[in-house]
C-alpha cells in the first residue's frame with residue numbers, strides 16, 4: 128500500500144466509496160493516501176483542505192485542533208501530539224464526541240506496509256438509543272426496587288430476566304439461585320429442594336410448575352411459607368406485538384393483611400354478639416340524618432334493617448318525648464349525645480324507650496358525614512321507673528297526685544306566677560260527714576266514695592290544674608292563673624257537681640249515695656311569698672267556716 132498504482136488506487140477508492148463508514152488511509156509518512164466522501168462529510172472537512180491533494184495527518188490534526196475537535200489547547204501542540212500518537216499505532220477502537228454532539232466510533236489498524244487505516248462510524252443514534260435504554264433500565268430498576276411487592280419477569284422461554292430485591296428478600300433466596308436468564312424450572316426446583324413447597328419431589332414440582340407456566344395464563348394464589356408468612360402470588364402474561372413474551376409475577380406479603388382481616392372479623396363477630404345478646408342496636412346516618420347503616424334494630428323495634436335504610440332517623444322517634452327535642456338540638460349542633468332517653472315506635476305501634484348515645488362523624492378533611500350511635504332498649508327500666516314515680520307521687524286509692532307531688536308543683540307554679548305577675552288559687556275540699564259514710568256503709572263504700580270524688584274533681588278541671596288527695600277525705604286543687612273570683616266560681620262548680628252526683632255503692636240495700644263537701648278557697652297574689660302549709664292553713668280556715676256555715680258550701684279565706 129506504500130506506493131499504490133493508479134489502477135489499484137482507483138479500485139480502492141471505488142470500493143471504499145461504497146462502504147457505509149468513513150474510511151481513510153495514511154502511509155508511514157503520515158500522508159493520507161485515500162479517503163472516501165463519507166469520511167469528509169462525516170467530519171465536515173471543507174473541500175479547500177483537499178484542493179492541493181490529500182492532506183497530511185498533521186494538516187488534518189491542525190485543522191481539527193483549530194476548530195476545537197480535540198477540546199481546548201494550542202492547536203500546534205495538539206497536532207504534534209496526534210502525529211506522535213499515530214506513530215507505532217496498535218489496532219484500536221475508541222469513541223470521540225465531536226463539538227456538534229455527534230459521536231464517532233473510530234477503529235484504527237496499522238497496515239503491514241506501514242501507515243494505517245481508520246474507519247469512522249457515526250454511532251450517535253446508537254449511542255442515544257443505548258443511553259435511552261440505560262435510562263429506562265435505571266427507571267425500571269428504581270421502580271422495581273421501590274415496589275412493596277416482589278416482582279419477577281420471565282421471558283417466553285421461561286428464563287428469569289428480571290427481579291427485584293424485594294423478591295429475593297420475600298423468598299429468602301440463597302445467593303446464586305438467581306442470575307440473569309436462569310431457567311424458571313431451576314429456580315422452582317431449588318426452592319422445592321429447600322422445602323419451600325413442603326414435602327414434594329423437587330424435580331416433579333419444577334416440571335409441574337413449568338407445565339402450568341407454559342400456558343401463560345393469568346393466575347393468582349396464596350402460599351404460606353415455612354416462616355408463617357403468607358404470600359399472594361399473581362401472574363400475568365406479557366404480550367409484545369400480539370405474541371406471548373413471557374409473564375410478570377408479583378409477590379405480595381399479605382400476612383399483616385390477613386391478620387388484620389382476622390382481627391376485624393373477630394371484632395365484628397364480637398360486636399355482632401354484643402348487639403344480639405343485649406337490647407342494643409347500632410346505627411349510622413348521613414349528613415341529612417337518614418339511616419345509612421343499622422345493625423340489630425329488628426330485635427328492638429321490629430323493623431327489618433333494609434326497610435329503614437334511607438329513612439330519616441327522626442321518623443322513628445316520638446316527637447313529643449321528653450328528650451327527643453334535646454337530642455335533635457344536640458345533633459343540629461354536631462354535639463355528642465350521651466345516654467339520653469327517647470321514645471320510639473315499635474313496628475307493632477308500641478312505645479319503646481331508647482337510651483341514645485351518639486357522636487358526629489367527620490371525614491379526614493373535617494367534613495361532617497353524619498352521626499354514629501348506639502340505642503339501648505330501656506323500656507322495662509323506664510316503665511319501672513315511671514311506675515315507681517307514680518307510686519311515690521300519687522295516692523294509691525284514687526290515683527290522684529299525692530301531697531309530695533302537690534308540694535313540688537306548688538313551688539314551681541308559685542315561682543312562675545310570681546314571675547308573670549299572675550294570681551294562684553288553691554281550693555281545699557273536705558267531704559262532709561264522711562265518718563258517717565264509713566260508719567254506716569263501711570270502709571269499702573267509703574273508699575268508693577273517695578274515688579268518685581277524686582274522679583269528679585279531676586274531670587271538672589283543666590289539664591293545667593292539679594288536684595291532689597291531701598289526706599283522708601281532704602283534697603287540694605291548684606288553679607293556675609286564677610284569681611279569687613275565678614277560684615270561687617270553680618269551687619262552686621265543683622260543689623254543685625258533687626252535690627248532684629249519685630255514687631254507685633254496689634250495695635243492694637243502698638245502691639247509690641250522695642255526698643257533699645265543703646270548699647275553702649284562698650288566692651295567692653304574685654307579691655306573696657308563702658309556704659304551702661301557710662296557704663293550706665288559710666284554706667283550712669275557709670273550710671272550717673263552710674262547715675260551721677252548714678257544710679256543702681264554698682267559703683273564701685279571709686285576706687284572700
Ligand SMILES: Nc1nc2c(ncn2[C@@H]2O[C@H](COP(=O)(O)OP(=O)(O)OP(=O)(O)O)[C@@H](O)[C@H]2O)c(=O)[nH]1
Nearest residue numbers: 557558559560561562563565570571573574599600
Ligand atoms: N273509707 C275511708 N275512710 C277514710 C279514709 N281516710 C280517712 N277516712 C275517714 O274519714 C273520716 C273523717 O271524719 P272526720 O274528720 O271526723 O270528718 P267528717 O266525718 O267528714 O265530718 P266533717 O268533716 O265535719 O263533715 C274518718 O272516719 C276517717 O276514718 C280512707 O282512705 N278511706
